[in-house]
Amino acid sequence: MAELQLQNVSKTYGTFEAVKDVSLAIEDGEFAVFVGPSGCGKSTLLRLIAGLDPVSAGTVAIGDKDMTARQAGERPVAMVFQSYALYPHMSVFENIAFPLQMERRSKADIREQVAKAAATVQLTTRLQDKPNKLSGGQRQRVAIARAIVRKPEIFLMDEPLSNLDAALRMEMRSELTQLHKRLGSTMVYVTHDQLEAMTMADRIVVLNAGKVEQVGKPMDLYHRPANLFVAGFIGSPPMNFLAAKVTGLEGGTVLLEVPGVGQVALPGDASGFTVGGDATIGIRPEAIATAAPTEPALSLSITPRTVERLGLHTIVYGEQGGRTLTALFNGDPVIAADAPLGVYVPLQQIHLFDAAGQARGHRD
Amino acid sequence: MPPAACSKGSNEMTFKSNRRQFLFGAAASSLAIAAASGIGQAFAQDQQLVFWSQLAGSKKAAGEALEAAFKTAHPEIALNSSLFAEPSQLNEKILTAINGNTAPDLFIQHWDYTLTYSTGDKLADLKAGLANVDFAGLDASLLAYGNIGGQQVSVPLYGTSRGLGINRKYVTEAGLDADKGPQDWAELREWAKALTKRQDNGLLEVAGLSMFHNDLETWEIFTLLLQGAGGTLFNDDLTAPAFGGAEGLAAINFMFELLHTDKVTDLGFGLGPGGSASPINQGRAAMIIAGNYSTNNALKAGIEFDVLPIPMEKGGFTSLVDPFSFAVTKASPNQAAAVSFIEFALSQEQQVAFALASKNVPVLKAAQQDPTVQADPFLAKFIKTASFAPPKAAAIPAFSRMVTIIARAVQETLFKRVTAEEALKAAEAEVIAVLAR
Amino acid sequence: MALQSSTALARRPQSFTQNWSAYAFLTPALIILFLSLLLPAAATVVMSLTDISFLRPTNFVWFDNYIKLVSDSRFRQAVGNTAYYTVGVTLPTMALGLLAAVALNGKLRGRIVFRTIFYLPVLTSLIAAAVVWMYVYEPYSGPINGTLTQLGLPPQPWLQSPNLAMTSLIVMAIWRDFGTAMIIYLAGLQDIPKDIYEAARLDGAKTKDIFFRITVPMLSNVTFYLMIILIVQTFQVFGAIYVMTNGGPLGSTETIVFQMYQTAFGYTEFGYAAAMSTVLFLAILLFSIIGTKIMRRGES
Secondary structure, three states, X not given: OEEEEEEXXXXXXXXXXXXXXXXXXXXXXXXXXEEOOXXXXXXXXXXXXXXXXXXXXXXXXXXXXXXXXXXXXXXOEEEEOOOOOOOOOOOHHHHHHHHHHHXXXXXXXXXXXXXXXXXXXXXXXXXXXXXHHOOHHHHHHHHHHHHHOOOOOEEEEEOOOOOOOHHHHHHHHHHHHHHHHHHOOEEEEEEOOHHHHHHHOOEXXXXXXXXXXXXXXXXXXXXXXOEHHHHHHOOOOOOEXXXXXXXXEEOOEEEEEEOOOEEEEEEOOHHHOOOOOEEEEEEOHHHOEOOOOOOOEEEEEEEEEEEEEOOOEEEEEEEEOOEEEEEEEEOOOOOOOOOOEEEEEEHHHOEEEOOOOEEOOOOO | OHHHHHHHHHHHHHHHOOHHHHHHHHXXXXXXXXXXXXXXXXXXXXXXXXXXXXXXXXXXXXHXXXXXXXXXXXXXXXXEEXXXXXXXXXXXXXXXXXXXXXXXXXXXXXXXXXXXXXXXXXXXXXXXHOOOOOHHHEOHHHHHOOEEOOEEXXXXXXXXEOEEEEEHHHHHHOOOOOOOOOOOHHXXXXXXXXXXXXXXXXXXXXXXXXXXXXXXXXXXXXXXHHHHOOOOOEOOOOOOEOOOOHHHHHHHHHHHHXXXXXXXXXXXXXXXXXXXXXXXXXXXXXXXXXXXXXHHHHXXXXXXXXXXXXXXXXXXXXXXXXXXXXXXXXXXXXXXXXXXXXXXXXXXXXXXXXXXXXXXXXXEHHHHOOHHHHHOHHHHHHHHHXXXXXXXXXXXXXXXXXXXXXXXXXXXXXXXXXXXXXXXXHHHHHHHHXXXX | OHHHHHHHHHHHHHHHHHHHHHHHHHHHHHHHHHHHHHHHHHHHHHHOOEOOOOOOOOOEOOOHHHHHHHHOHHHHHHHHHHHHHHHHHHHHHHHHHHHHHHHHHOOOOOHHHHHHHHHHHHHOOHHHHHHHHHHXXXXXXXXXXXXXXXXXXXXXXXXXXXXXXXXXXXXXHHHHHHHHHXXXXXXXXXXXXXXXXXXXXXXXXXXXXXXXXXXXXXXHXXXXXXXXXXXXXXXXXXXXXXXXXXXXXOOOOOOHHHHHHHHHHHOOOHHHHHHHHXXXXXXXXXXHHHHXXXXXXXXX
C-alpha cells in the first residue's frame, strides 16, 4: 500500500502550468527524492503535498486517505524549508515546542517531546538560545527537530542542504540518511543536486517542465535512463551526446552514421526509427577508456584540450570531429594536452535514443 | 528715502526665491526705483508709515477703501501696510517685533491686545498725540477700552455692540411682539421658554435662548447679565473685581435656571464651545446674543433676523461694545504720519464710509447719527444698542486672562461641578492674584 | 602585541582623514541644526529661569517658574489631558494600523485602493482636516448626529461636552494617524519571510495563533518605533485643539502645548511658558531614551 499517492495532479498559475498531470506513488518508509533543474515544478509538487497550495486538478492521498481538501497543518506531514523558517523571536526550545503547543499538549508532555527531539538532533545544550546564535548546521537541526516532534507520516524537505557549505552538506547528507533509517518514516526530499539524489534516495523522481520524466532507483536511472533528459541529468560529468543518422535497420540492430565517427551498428529496438531519420547516441565519460577492451568497441581519436586531475579521477575535455567530448579516467594516467589520443567505447555501453529522445536499446 | 526702501523690499524677497523670481524681482526693483524717483520729483514723499492691519474678513473691503483714500489724500506719506488674517496672528507678530524694535509705526487690533502691550510702556499716549481730534465727539463707551492709567493707549476706529438677536418668524409664531421685545428678565425668561421647541422625547429642536459657544461669549453673556442686575466687573478705579457679589450671583443663577429649570437650551446645542455654524443661522435657536457680525450670515441663511436691546433685570437695557482700535508704538520714528492716518480715519467722511462698508458702529458720534448710516436698518439698530453700553470698561492689562477665569467659573457652575458662590469666589481670588502681578 | 599596536597606529590617521571629510559633509547640516534647534532650545531653558514677557524688563527668577508649575492646578490638568490624549491616540492607532496592515498585506482584492484610502488622511492638511471634522461633529447638521437622530438616538455634543470633547479629538487623531501606522507596519510585514508563515501553518497554527505568536512578536521592533514616534507626536498636540476647541470646554482639551501657547502669547508670560516647554522637552527625551533602550534590547 502506497503511503503517498498522487493522481493526475496538476497546478496552474494563470496560464503557466507548473505541474502537469503527475501521478506517483511513494511507498511507506521510502526515501523519495524529487530532482530536476530549477523551475521544473519539484518544489511546487512538494507544496501541493504539504497543502500549502491547493491543487488545480487531481488528488493527493496519504495513507489511503484523501487529503486533497485538507489545509496545511491538517495533513500528517512536516516540512523542513530551504531557509529553515525558524521563528527568530523564539528560543530553540520554543521553536521545537511550537507545533506541540498548537496541538494544545500539556506542558510536561511538551517538555518531554522537545527533549527527545533535541537529543535526536544533538541540540540538548542549545535549547535556550535564539536561532541567530546558532550555526547553519545547528539551525538545520532545529528545523528537523521541529518536524520530528509532529510525528508526521511523511517528512517533506525542500532543498534543506543548499544553504550549507560543501563540507557541512556532506555531513548532513549522511546524518539525514541515518535519521531516515532511525525514524523509518517516509521522506520526500526535493533537490536540484543529482549527487544528493543519487546518494540519499531509495527512489528518484526526475521532473522536468512540470512532468515526471522517470521514476526509479538511482542505479536504474544511471544505467537505464529513459530519455535524453534523464541521461543528461543523472551522472557527473554528464553524458556526451552525438547526433547520428539512421542508415539501416536490420532485425535487432540499428545502423547509424555518426559524423566524425563513421558507421556504427548498435543493438536496439528498431520500432522507434526510420531509415534516413535522426538519432542520438549517448556515451558516459566514464565509459571511455584508453585501453582497447576485449568486447566490441568504438574506436575514436580525441585531442585533449583541458585535463582536470582530481587524484581519484582525471577528467579530459577533448576535441573530436568538431565537438567536445568529456572523458573520465580512473587514477592519474599520463595524458598530454593537445596531442591526439586514441580511446575506446564498448558498444555495450553506448546509449541509443530515437528522434524523439526516447531510449531505444538499453545498455548496461 | 522711498526708492531705497522699495529696492530693499524687493531684494529681501529674492533671497527666499528661486532664480526666475530673482530675475523678476531685480527687474521689478529697477522699475520701482525708476518709477519712484519719477514720482518723487512730482510729490515729495518724505514720510514713512508702516501699518499692520487686522482689517480682514468682513472689514477687508472697508479697510482697503480707507487705505486707498488715505493714499490719495496724503501723497506725501508712503503707506506700507501688511494685512493679518487673525488677531492672534497679529499678536504673535507684534509681541516678537515690539521687543526687537521692528514693530510697526501703527497697527489696528482687537482692543484687549493693546492693553497688554501698554504694560511694557510700548505704546504712545494718543490723548496728547491726536491734537486735531475732539475726544468729546467720540463714543465714550468705545473710547473707554483704550484708556488705562489715565493714558489713551489706543483709539477705536469702530466697534461692535451686543443686542438680542431674534428669529422674527419664531417670535411671531409664538404670539410675541417682535417689535417690542422683552422688557425685563422675567419677560426674557418667558420669551425663552415660549420659543423653546422640543420633540416628544425631549429632543431639542429650537433653543429658546442660545447662550454661548466659546469662552469669550460666556464672558459676554455673564457680563451683560451682571450689568443687567446692576453690577460691574470691577470697582470704579479698576483695582479690584466686583463681579462676585449679589449681582454676579443673580447673573449666574439666571443662566442656571434658564438651562436647568426652563431647559431653553442644551449642552452642545447653544451651550458650549465648538460647532462650525451658529445655531440661529440654522434655525436651531430663536434668540442669541448678537453682534454686528451676526447679521450678514443670518440673512444669508434666510433667517428673518432682527435685533432688540438686551433687557436688564428690572427694566431698562444694557449692552457691551467691542472696539477695534489703533495704537501707535512709542519707539516709532514716524508718529506724525501715524497720527495723520488716525485723524484721517476718524474724519466724518471716512467714519461714515467705513461704517457703511463694514456694518460696524463708527466711533465718531456724528457719524453714528449720519442719515446714510441711520438709513441702514441693522447698523442703526446696533448703534442704538451701543448707546446702552456703560461708559466704563474693564480696561485692565490682564483682560484676556480674566475672560478665561470668568468663563471657566460660569461653565463650571452650569455643568454643576461647583456652586455659583464657590465658582465666583474662586474666580475673584484668581483675578485678584492676576491683578497683583 | 607589537604587530597589533602598529596596525592600530596605521589605522588611526586613515580613520581620522575619513572622519574629517565626514565632518566636512556634516557641517552645513550641523550649522542649520545648531541655529534652528539647539540654540533656541538652549534659549528656552535660559528663558525658563526668567520672567521674560517681551514687554516689561526681564529679571532672573531662577526656579520660581518650576516651583509654580508644581502647584499649578491648570498645568496639572493639562498634563492629565495630554496623557489621556497620548494613550488614547497611540494605542488604538497602533492596533488599527496593525489590523489594516495585516488585512492589506495579503491578496485581498482592491488592497491598493484601500491602502490609498487609509493613507489619504495622513496627507491632508491638519487645519483642513480639523475644519472637516468640526463639520462631522457639528451638533445640528453633522453626519454623526444626523445618523444618531435617524436611528432614534439622542444627538451628542461631541466637541461641546467636557466629557466628550477630548475623546472626539482623539478619534480624529486616530483617523489621521493610523494610515502612518499601517504603512510602517506594512513595511515591517514585508520583512517577515513568507516561509515562516508557511512553517507555522504546517505546524498547525490557526490564523489567530499566527497573528499573536508570529506576526505580533516579529513586529515588536516596529511597534516600539511607532509607539515612540506616536508618543512624541501626541505629546505635542496643538493644531487640532487650536482650531476645534481652543482648549475648551472647561479646559478639558487643554494640553501642555496649547497651554504653553496661551501662557506665552495670550498672557505674555514667556518665562513661565518656557518652563512648561522645558518640562515637556525632558519628558519627551525620557520617553525617547527608554524607547531606544527597549528597542536595542529587542535587537540583541
